[in-house]
Amino acid sequence: MLSDIRIVLVETTHPGNIGGVARAMKNMGLSDLALVLPKVFPSEQATARASGADDLLAAARVVGSLEEAIADCQVVIGASARLRTIAWPELDPRTAAARIAGQPEGTRTAIVFGREHSGLTNEELERCHYLLHIASNPEFSSLNLACAVQIVAYELYLAAGRGAAGRPGAALADGEQMASFFRHLERTLHDVGFLHERRSSPSIMRRLRRIFNSAQIEAQEIHLLRGILTAAQHSAAGAGIRNAEEN
Numbered sequence: 001m002l003s004d005i006r007i008v009l010v011e012t013t014h015p016g017n018i019g020g021v022a023r024a025m026k027n028m029g030l031s032d033l034a035l036v037l038p039k040v041f042p043s044e045q046a047t048a049r050a051s052g053a054d055d056l057l058a059a060a061r062v063v064g065s066l067e068e069a070i071a072d073c074q075v076v077i078g079a080s081a082r083l084r085t086i087a088w089p090e091l092d093p094r095t096a097a098a099r100i101a102g103q104p105e106g107t108r109t110a111i112v113f114g115r116e117h118s119g120l121t122n123e124e125l126e127r128c129h130y131l132l133h134i135a136s137n138p139e140f141s142s143l144n145l146a147c148a149v150q151i152v153a154y155e156l157y158l159a160a161g162r163g164a165a166g167r168p169g170a171a172l173a174d175g176e177q178m179a180s181f182f183r184h185l186e187r188t189l190h191d192v193g194f195l196h197e198r199r200s201s202p203s204i205m206r207r208l209r210r211i212f213n214s215a216q217i218e219a220q221e222i223h224l225l226r227g228i229l230t231a232a233q234h235s236a237a238g239a240g241i242r243n244a245e246e247n
C-alpha cells in the first residue's frame, strides 16, 4: 500500500521544507515524492533537513504542473489548512488512511500539499477527489508543511500495518482517463444544448466533477460512460442541434 502512495508538493518555497518532507516520508515507509515547480531544488538546505533521506530527494520527480504529477493516479487527495466554503468530500487523516488501505491493490493515490503562503488554489482542489484536513486550532490552523506531511504519513503507516492487503478488484480510472472523460462530458453537454454560453459552465462542471470523482469509477466504466456520451452527441447531431463529429 505505501509504495502506491505519492506525496505531491506544489510550488514549495523553502527547500528546507522539501528536506523535512523527505525525512517524514522515509520515517513512515513512503518513497514516492513529486515536486511541482519547486522554487529552489535541488538544494543543500533540502539535503541537510532530509538528514539521511537523501535517496528520496535524489529520486524525487520534478514536474511542471499538478496535472503531470497526478496523471497516473486514480485517487487524488488535497490537504488543506482551511475548511472550504465549497462542499467537497472531506476526510481527516485517519479516515483517509483507512480508505486508502481499503482500495483495490495497485490503486495509485496522490496526496497533494500546497504552498507555504497560500496553500492550494480552488482550481487545484477541484482536481482532487477528497480534501484532507488535519484538525487544529481554527484560529491558527496552518501547520508547517513537513509537519502536515508527517501526520498524514504516520496515519498511513499505521493503516498499512493493520494488515489491510487491499481488496481485489478492477483498476480505477486514472487522472488522465478522468480528465478526458470530463472534456468529453463538457463537449457533449454543449452539443445537446445543456450548457449554453449564458449558463455558468465552470460551476456546473465543478459540480459534475465532484459527483463523478466521488464515485471511484473503474477504468472499464469510463468506456461505458464515454459510449453514452458519444451516442448522445450523434443523436443531437441527427436532431440538428450541433455537429457532434468534432471529437
Ligand code: SAH
Binding pocket: 078, 079, 080, 081, 082, 112, 113, 114, 115, 116, 117, 118, 119, 120, 132, 133, 134, 135, 136, 141, 142, 143, 144, 145, 148
Ligand atoms: N497558509 C496556507 C497554508 C499553507 S501550509 C493556507 O491558508 O492555505 C502548507 C500546506 O500544508 C497546505 O497547503 C496544506 O497542504 C498543508 N497543511 C497545513 N496545515 C494543514 C491542516 N491543518 N490540514 C491539512 N493540511 C494542512
